[in-house]
Amino acid sequence: MPRAFSISALPLAAVPLALLVSSCAVGPNFVKPSPNMPARWSATAERNGHEGGSRVSASEPQPLAWWSDFKDPQLTALVNESAAQNLDVRQAALRIEEAQAQAQVLFGGLWPSLAANASWARQRISTNTPNGVLFSGAFSGALRGDPALGALITNPYNQAQLGLGASWELDLFGATRRGIAAANARTQAAVDSAREVLLTMVSTVAQTYISLRGEQLSLSILQRSLATERGILELTQERYKAGLTSDLDVQNASAELDTTRAQLPLVRQAITLDINQLGELMDKPPEALRHELAESRPVPPVPPVPPVVPIGLPSQLLRRRPDIREAEAQLHAATEQIGIAISEYFPSVTLTAGGGFQAESFGSLIQAASHFASIGPQINLPIFEGGRIRATVHLRRLQAKEAAVIYARTVVTALTQVEDALAAYGADQARQVSLQAAVKASRSALSLARQRYQSGVASFIAVLDAERTEQRSELSLADASTAVSTDLVHLYQALGGGWEATARANPASGAAAGD
Secondary structure (H helix, E strand, O other): OOOOOOHHHOOHHHOOHHHHHOOOOOOOOOOOOOOOOOOOOOHHHHOOOOOOOOEEEOOOOOOOOHHHHHOOHHHHHHHHHHHHHOHHHHHHHHHHHHHHHHHHHHHHHHOOEEEEEEEEEEEOOOOOOOOHHHHHHHHHHHHOOOHHHHHHOOOOEEEEEEEEEEEEEOOOOOHHHHHHHHHHHHHHHHHHHHHHHHHHHHHHHHHHHHHHHHHHHHHHHHHHHHHHHHHHHHHHHHHHHOOOOOHHHHHHHHHHHHHHHHHHHHHHHHHHHHHHHHHHHOOOOOOOOHHHHOOOOOOOOOOOOOOEEEOOOHHHHHHHOHHHHHHHHHHHHHHHHHHHHHHHHOOEEEEEEEEEEEEOOHHHOOOHHHEEEEEEEEEEOOOOOOOHHHHHHHHHHHHHHHHHHHHHHHHHHHHHHHHHHHHHHHHHHHHHHHHHHHHHHHHHHHHHHHHHHHOOOOOHHHHHHHHHHHHHHHHHHHHHHHHHHHHHHHHHHHHOOOHHHHHHHOHHHOOOOOO
16 A cells, blocks of 8 residues: 655655745644653553463563464454454545545645646627727727728627646745645554554454353353253152152252253353354354354463463553554644644745637637737735634644643553553453362362262252352353453553554555555
């Protein structure tokens, strides 16, 4: 994709003469903001991670294609296909081209305009007007015996014309150059906006895919629970027939089975929603990915999350987060608009020239006597504007201040999102470790409760409680495993990386343009 137009990228010989002789551009020049960034992440964030689990490291930057670290080829394929097909990404790419076209339109203002014209008209001037007196006199003279005058001025008459016209508004005070710089900045903002859309899309694909695998894991847990509960129901029925227990145990076992069965439709619905959302992200109709994604697979990453997650330093967010880069570009554009407004205080100079041939007939059109020409400057100096220019300058300064505030807020938000993602990642890892121990213990408790009940030592209530605890623990562990993987996606998204690799692999997304 072509890069945005920029004056510095043009050959020196191609710059108009006025640009070389008039380097005065009024208004402030843009200076890159330097926000006060912490040298390192907070102590809480850097201590993130459970002993023996995944930890974070600021010694190296975040990987580009971070989804590859999830070791799931299907996830990688979905990300790549979405980057090429997603409608939001394609719309963002079109906005880049629109911004580039606008920059090219403004760039044309640096050059003179030249136009050719040709016309023919047959006209009659009313003789009841001051101009018509000449024609009236001509006719009177002709009637008095002056045929030369009558031949010279006739009414009606023909007029044919061929000509060229040129005009050139000199950019003496930099309004056009400021406009081009602002347009280039808006193009860069469009590029970074496309990168943000791409990053959001990639993260949404990963989160939805992880959610799908988590729902499928929950479904398999419920199906295993159903098998267990059917076995418990059969056990109570056998004991009831043998007179070893009451019908109450049978009804309780049956109710527990139906309660678990009632959860299945909700889980299947969630699976359908995830599959349809992934299809939507790839511009596919609902159910288009059902066959491809119906088979249950482990929650990525497989194997579990990497032992070390590189996150880089806080200062690296300034160039890595697309929303920060976009806010900086918008601040640049707003700063250039101040100079454009200030330039209205000063005179504008336009050089005009025109010439060609005029005659009453085409036969005499290109004769020397038919030649006409004009040349000269036109100067406009604002004298009274009713305060419009002053108000416009004030407005542009306020808009630049607002853009600076938006930039500062974007930086603070980025830092907060990373710290929050790190906190969630650490907390869910700790929860996952505890739930792994809880699942192991609950399985043993259920096995012991069934044995004791079968031997007549324990009541059926103990079996129900153990079975419920085991099911809750397994579902909670599945939720925690999904949460840890989702937290990792949130962390990578907060760090801002990933758009580079996807944009290079899919140039049509537009996010690879410019820098």
